[in-house]
Amino acid sequence: MPWVWLIIGGLFEVGFTTSLRFVDGFRNLPWTLAFLVSVAISMALLEVASRSIPMGTAYAVWGGIGALGTVVVGILWFHEPAGTVRVLLILAIVAAIAALKLTS
Numbered sequence: 001m002p003w004v005w006l007i008i009g010g011l012f013e014v015g016f017t018t019s020l021r022f023v024d025g026f027r028n029l030p031w032t033l034a035f036l037v038s039v040a041i042s043m044a045l046l047e048v049a050s051r052s053i054p055m056g057t058a059y060a061v062w063g064g065i066g067a068l069g070t071v072v073v074g075i076l077w078f079h080e081p082a083g084t085v086r087v088l089l090i091l092a093i094v095a096a097i098a099a100l101k102l103t104s
Helices: 002-020 029-049 055-078 084-103
Strands: none
Touching: 002 029, 002 055, 029 055, 055 084
16 A cells, blocks of 8 residues: 555655646745645655655655656646657656566
8 A cells, every 4th residue: 555655645746846837936826725735745645655665765756756747747738848868768767666666
């Protein structure tokens, strides 16, 4: 179950990074609230997961999920570039996350 919490926490990290794009200096209240709720849930789930998963592994996986998800959101919704090298580097992040899971 800790891995499930960690994955969900990583997804909420994507939520807070995406929300951060719209907070407008924390003047846009709905997006600011979305950011604050997402970051609180994300950090809480990282803490819960790190009770059973080594902190270094948990943080690397959590951050990797957040980075990967944020890049994917950027490509799909904000039309950021998706060149070959960028996609290969994203796949390297996925491989590193999977390897950390396998070694835990």
